[in-house]
Amino acid sequence: MKKIGLILPVALLTMAAALPALGQSGCVDSPENPTLVLGLIASAAGIGFVQVSNRLKSRKRSKDQ
Numbered sequence: 001m002k003k004i005g006l007i008l009p010v011a012l013l014t015m016a017a018a019l020p021a022l023g024q025s026g027c028v029d030s031p032e033n034p035t036l037v038l039g040l041i042a043s044a045a046g047i048g049f050v051q052v053s054n055r056l057k058s059r060k061r062s063k064d065q
Contacts, residue, residue, distance in 0.1 A: 010046050014039040 018035045 006050055007043075007047060010043050014043045 018033070018039050
């Protein structure tokens, strides 16, 4: 349940950042939306950062006990 509290705001911010790019006219034959792809990469990196920091915190707590 805690992960949804972290993932949902990141996903909403990513989608909000990608919305202005959808209104621009560009290459119609582009196979993917580069803004969306970069947003997905950024959100995956954010989630990865949270996972790594949680692991480091849990290791520190286990060493202290």
